[in-house]
Amino acid sequence: MMAPQFETIALIGIGLIGSSIARDIREKQLAGTIVVSTRTEATLKRAEQLGLGDRYTLSAAEAVKNADLVVVSVPVGASGAIAAEIAAHLKPGAIVTDVGSTKGSVIAQMAPHLAKTVHFIPGHPIAGTEHSGPDAGFAGLFRGRWCILTPPPGTDEEAVARLRLFWETLGSMVDEMDPEHHDKVLAIVSHLPHIIAYNIVGTADDLETVTESEVIKYSASGFRDFTRLAASDPTMWRDVCLHNKDAILEMLARFSEDLASLQRAIRWGDGDKLFDLFTRTRAIRRSIIQAGQDTAMPDFGRHAMDQK
Numbered sequence: 210m211m212a213p214q215f216e217t218i219a220l221i222g223i224g225l226i227g228s229s230i231a232r233d234i235r236e237k238q239l240a241g242t243i244v245v246s247t248r249t250e251a252t253l254k255r256a257e258q259l260g261l262g263d264r265y266t267l268s269a270a271e272a273v274k275n276a277d278l279v280v281v282s283v284p285v286g287a288s289g290a291i292a293a294e295i296a297a298h299l300k301p302g303a304i305v306t307d308v309g310s311t312k313g314s315v316i317a318q319m320a321p322h323l324a325k326t327v328h329f330i331p332g333h334p335i336a337g338t339e340h341s342g343p344d345a346g347f348a349g350l351f352r353g354r355w356c357i358l359t360p361p362p363g364t365d366e367e368a369v370a371r372l373r374l375f376w377e378t379l380g381s382m383v384d385e386m387d388p389e390h391h392d393k394v395l396a397i398v399s400h401l402p403h404i405i406a407y408n409i410v411g412t413a414d415d416l417e418t419v420t421e422s423e424v425i426k427y428s429a430s431g432f433r434d435f436t437r438l439a440a441s442d443p444t445m446w447r448d449v450c451l452h453n454k455d456a457i458l459e460m461l462a463r464f465s466e467d468l469a470s471l472q473r474a475i476r477w478g479d480g481d482k483l484f485d486l487f488t489r490t491r492a493i494r495r496s497i498i499q500a501g502q503d504t505a506m507p508d509f510g511r512h513a514m515d516q517k
């Protein structure tokens with residue numbers, strides 16, 4: 210058997226993402242010991258029932274003692290408090306990473322607490338679902354998906370290479386970029402779609418002339434796709450909105466402008482304009498499919514295809 214990549218891995222937060230990582234670590238034998246820590250007794254118990262770790266504790270500080278890799282998988286608004294709690298207990302040379310959907314704010318919250326004796330390498334796997342909690346995770350979630358790392362300038366190359374290898378072993382492709390760019394890109398490809406989904410489902414829910422049962426009964430697949438996104442975890446998405454405020458507001462401003470232009474084309478019967486836009490956007494969808502990035506859950510899709 211190959212030696213594990215890390216002697217001890219501490220997972221702080223064991224919801225959809227933390228528990229998926231735990232399952233992959235176990236399956237691929239990437240750690241000698243997996244230590245699981247989370248905020249509530251109930252979630253910790255559930256993680257234990259699911260056998261996600263080797264040791265369990267409610268104390269994040271306790272969990273990171275001796276850990277060679279620490280993965281923080283909590284809503285982005287909680288990352289500062291976690292960093293403050295674990296900072297004094299980290300082993301020198303440990304790699305500390307996270308999976309948060311925003312990067313600038315996570316760095317601003319965590320970096321000031323972390324000593325130079327540890328390697329802080331923020332990360333973001335671009336993989337997930339609308340479900341949350343330890344039961345929602347599954348092995349293979351990250352396979353065929355991108356993971357973005359945003360190491361601060363001057364980060365130890367060897368530590369970055371180790372974390373890169375970790376994600377690659379989980380089946381991900383790894384890119385590096387600066388946090389500001391990450392936050393802009395994710396604002397348009399992930400944060401805005403969720404905000405638009407929350408908004409359209411909210412609008413449908415507020416209508417006086419169309420009843421809720423009609424919305425449910427006649428929901429075409431377009432609306433149904435929005436309801437999937439709009440079913441995502443409220444705490445997580447509240448935090449994303451509050452913690453990527455500038456980039457989201459910038460993209461929302463662009464979006465509103467373009468929507469107004471579309472509204473105008475509809476009002477004035479400008480069919481050419483509508484047709485041109487719809488042709489351009491159709492090409493984007495085709496490129497996504499060609500790049501093999503068209504399913505939310507690649508593991509399920511591929512696995513089903515493998516069986517055929």
Ligand SMILES: NC(=O)C1=CN([C@@H]2O[C@H](COP(=O)(O)OP(=O)(O)OC[C@H]3O[C@@H](n4cnc5c(N)ncnc54)[C@H](O)[C@@H]3O)[C@@H](O)[C@H]2O)C=CC1
Pocket residue numbers: 221222223224225226227247248249252282283284285287291308309310311333334335336337338339340341342343442445449
């Ligand atoms: N859900 C998704 O599709 C994706 C989520 N992310 C990011 O991953 C992180 C975790 O998200 P999920 O696993 O989906 O969430 P989740 O809700 O499934 O799990 C969150 C975990 O954090 C713990 N937690 C919650 N509030 C806390 C607090 N105040 N202090 C300490 N621990 C707390 C919970 O007990 C739970 O173990 C978030 O930062 C999210 O932005 C990244 C990629 C995809």
Ligand SMILES: O=C(O)C(=O)Cc1ccc(O)cc1
Pocket residue numbers: 309310334335336337338339399438505
């Ligand atoms: O469920 C979906 O469609 C997602 O978009 C999952 C997702 C949510 C948040 C992220 O930061 C990355 C991926």
